[in-house]
Amino acid sequence: MKSFAVIYAIxxxxxxxxxxxxxxxxxxxxxxxTPTLEASLLFVEASENVINSSTxxxxxxxxxxxxxxxxxxxxxxxxxxxxxxVITNTTSKDLEIEVEFLDATLNLIDTEFFNIQAAPSTVxxxxxxxxxxxxxxxxxxxxxxxxxxxxxxxxxxxxxIENDPLIKLQSSAKFRxxxx
Amino acid sequence: MxxxxxxxxxxxxACLFVKGQxxxxxxxxxxxxxxxxxxxxTDVDFKWFGGLPMLSGQSFYFGSSGVSVYDLLANDGVDFxxxxxxxxxxxxxxxxxxxxxxxxxxxxxGWRGKNNNNFYSLGVYLEGDAIGYWFKDYALLAFDGNAxxxxxxxxxxxxxxxxxxxxxxxxxxxxxxxxxxxxxxxxIYSSIVDFSSTQNKGYLQNTVGENNLLRTTLDADLEMRTSxxxxxxxxxxxxxxxxxxxxxxxxxxxxxxFDFGLTHQINDQLVFTASxxxxxxxxxxxxxxxxxxxxxxxSEGVEIILPADLLNPDEDFYQxxxxxxxxxxxxxxxxxxxxxxxxxxxxxxxxxNFGEQIEREIDCNCGPYATANSAPPKYANGIGAQLYAINxxxxxxxxxxxxxxxxxxxxxxxxxxxxxxxxSQTNVGLGVNVQAGPVNMYFMADNLFAYQNALDxxxxxxxxxxxxxxxxxxx
Numbered sequence: 001m002k003s004f005a006v007i008y009a010i011x012x013x014x015x016x017x018x019x020x021x022x023x024x025x026x027x028x029x030x031x032x033x034t035p036t037l038e039a040s041l042l043f044v045e046a047s048e049n050v051i052n053s054s055t056x057x058x059x060x061x062x063x064x065x066x067x068x069x070x071x072x073x074x075x076x077x078x079x080x081x082x083x084x085x086v087i088t089n090t091t092s093k094d095l096e097i098e099v100e101f102l103d104a105t106l107n108l109i110d111t112e113f114f115n116i117q118a119a120p121s122t123v124x125x126x127x128x129x130x131x132x133x134x135x136x137x138x139x140x141x142x143x144x145x146x147x148x149x150x151x152x153x154x155x156x157x158x159x160x161i162e163n164d165p166l167i168k169l170q171s172s173a174k175f176r177x178x179x180x
Numbered sequence: 181m182x183x184x185x186x187x188x189x190x191x192x193x194a195c196l197f198v199k200g201q202x203x204x205x206x207x208x209x210x211x212x213x214x215x216x217x218x219x220x221x222t223d224v225d226f227k228w229f230g231g232l233p234m235l236s237g238q239s240f241y242f243g244s245s246g247v248s249v250y251d252l253l254a255n256d257g258v259d260f261x262x263x264x265x266x267x268x269x270x271x272x273x274x275x276x277x278x279x280x281x282x283x284x285x286x287x288x289x290g291w292r293g294k295n296n297n298n299f300y301s302l303g304v305y306l307e308g309d310a311i312g313y314w315f316k317d318y319a320l321l322a323f324d325g326n327a328x329x330x331x332x333x334x335x336x337x338x339x340x341x342x343x344x345x346x347x348x349x350x351x352x353x354x355x356x357x358x359x360x361x362x363x364x365x366x367x368i369y370s371s372i373v374d375f376s377s378t379q380n381k382g383y384l385q386n387t388v389g390e391n392n393l394l395r396t397t398l399d400a401d402l403e404m405r406t407s408x409x410x411x412x413x414x415x416x417x418x419x420x421x422x423x424x425x426x427x428x429x430x431x432x433x434x435x436x437x438f439d440f441g442l443t444h445q446i447n448d449q450l451v452f453t454a455s456x457x458x459x460x461x462x463x464x465x466x467x468x469x470x471x472x473x474x475x476x477x478x479s480e481g482v483e484i485i486l487p488a489d490l491l492n493p494d495e496d497f498y499q500x501x502x503x504x505x506x507x508x509x510x511x512x513x514x515x516x517x518x519x520x521x522x523x524x525x526x527x528x529x530x531x532x533n534f535g536e537q538i539e540r541e542i543d544c545n546c547g548p549y550a551t552a553n554s555a556p557p558k559y560a561n562g563i564g565a566q567l568y569a570i571n572x573x574x575x576x577x578x579x580x581x582x583x584x585x586x587x588x589x590x591x592x593x594x595x596x597x598x599x600x601x602x603x604s605q606t607n608v609g610l611g612v613n614v615q616a617g618p619v620n621m622y623f624m625a626d627n628l629f630a631y632q633n634a635l636d637x638x639x640x641x642x643x644x645x646x647x648x649x650x651x652x653x654x655x
Contacts, residue, residue: 021633023253027260035325040392040481050486064482065498086393146482171481172393174327 033179034079041083041171044148048091048165052156061149075141080131081175087124089116091165093154102145110139119160202568204581204597205611205624206643207527208453211593212613212622213290213647216301218527219455220351220363221441224299225541228291229649237285239643243603246276246314250636269323272314274337275574279311297355309523310342313574326386335382335400339573343374346428358556365439371462372427373408374520378573392480398509399476405518407433407464435462437522445556451531458522465517475509529566533559538587541651560587590615603639620647
């Protein structure tokens with residue numbers, strides 16, 4: 001049975017002579033995974049015809065359910081981020097647009113106001129930050145309804161010389177979340 | 181030569197189907213019974229053999245072609261997140277893999293038939309095999325997200341498969357002539373657990389929107405298939421062992437497969453061998469559960485276009501968006517049965533034997549002093565090359581080996597190999613076979629240099645076993 005001693009010796013020496021440099025497995029706890037996710041948020045478009053046909057100065061006022069951010073999967077993980085608005089007006093109207101954020105009990109928790117001049121006007125672009133360097137992140141966490149109101153300041157008779165004149169509100173959201 | 185067309189057909193067939201563990205040390209090591217599992221046509225001399233239950237054949241392999249444990253966990257003062265960023269996210273390719281395999285023989289024995297030219301073997305072994313390729317774009321999405329980039333995240337990067345299966349096998353090894361040995365093995369698979377997600381396609385991408393600032397598109401044809409996971413997960417702890425045993429004893433998903441092999445003596449000293457293993461499939465029907473996302477959906481957020489949307493001022497526009505996405509790219513679950521092909525392996529070798537001729541143990545008119553050989557002679561030394569290929573989800577994965585083998589009287593034999601594959605360019609292995617009377621024991625280990633720092637290796641593999649062998653008595 002000396003043969004077995006030989007093979008055990010070989011196996012044992014393999015284990016004996018195998019070395020491992022020191023490692024620190026606790027480092028894994030330091031792993032930070034914080035992707036930034038970006039997607040469009042809200043798009044509202046109204047033609048000049050719609051504005052002129054409106055009997056009220058309020059061209060549009062409506063509330064939308066929007067509970068993507070208050071979903072706990074997102075709300076508990078969001079770190080910071082921003083919402084970008086771009087408003088383009090090719091109508092002949094001076095307009096006011098107000099974007100309001102409401103919580104679950106319809107309390108107003110944030111407002112963004114835009115004063116828009118008639119065409120030819122520049123495109124308005126505004127980025128609102130939330131988190132440590134911006135507005136309170138709880139606004140985003142509690143957001144469940146968005147109310148958009150558009151007010152016409154220029155009457156209902158003027159018409160634009162532009163082709164297919166319209167007012168449009170574009171927006172996107174970009175938020176960093178903690179996956180780990 | 182009549183055998184040449186056979187060899188050609190064999191190789192052609194093999195190339196078509198080429199899809200475990202590279203056991204280059206065990207392959208064609210004809211003093212070890214387990215070499216018959218690597219090539220059913222291995223030129224063995226045994227009268228009979230019996231493996232010690234649960235001890236006759238154990239093998240284990242772990243491979244990581246992109247990064248080692250030490251690369252990430254070294255106590256080098258570098259921030260862990262920096263290491264992950266530099267050594268994983270920025271370095272690993274989608275062809276990099278993490279894979280493992282184990283094989284445990286439960287029973288294995290063989291005997292020579294009344295016709296000395298035939299050798300039979302049968303047994304049972306348990307095999308676990310899993311592979312996962314680096315899902316690069318999923319990782320980039322998880323770590324960086326999709327902001328400020330129009331990158332098309334390729335959902336096809338998810339490729340993984342694995343399972344545990346009990347294999348019942350019966351093999352025949354037949355000497356056709358002095359020059360040719362053919363072998364075949366039939367297998368019945370009893371799958372305990374299986375999972376696969378290998379045919380995924382699609383992408384996730386942000387582009388400039390048509391109306392809004394961004395358009396996010398999900399185009400997906402994704403599927404994860406599983407079988408056996410649910411019953412095992414639902415089982416109480418005390419019934420788990422009996423459930424696994426039951427599934428291993430034909431109570432799980434069944435399949436069939438075949439191994440084929442040949443050994444061709446080109447001349448007295450030159451030998452060509454080849455084998456094709458696990459050409460088969462398993463039909464998973466006992467406990468399938470699959471998940472799919474199939475479809476294409478784009479979103480530019482909640483969209484309200486007036487005056488059209490004034491017609492339904494109370495409509496839930498957000499819910500309309502969510503419903504639209506779910507309808508176009510639904511996430512679904514089904515219980516459909518499925519076929520899974522086994523990872524087929526190809527082995528081939530060319531060996532040049534030299535040195536002193538040694539007597540064969542087989543009862544034959546052969547050997548150094550024979551006047552008319554009925555079996556080819558054996559030599560103390562062998563040198564040659566081996567090719568290994570396995571069919572993987574990203575196509576065949578190959579390894580090339582150079583080897584030298586040496587018989588040391590009746591005490592045993594050694595084999596040493598140098599292998600080049602995707603895991604290592606410095607893989608030197610050593611196999612030792614020891615024979616003490618009827619008791620046979622072998623131990624083999626790969627990538628020996630890696631044992632200088634075992635955690636810094638991309639590849640670890642070893643095999644060992646214990647058998648009782650009888651050569652009978654020569655006439």
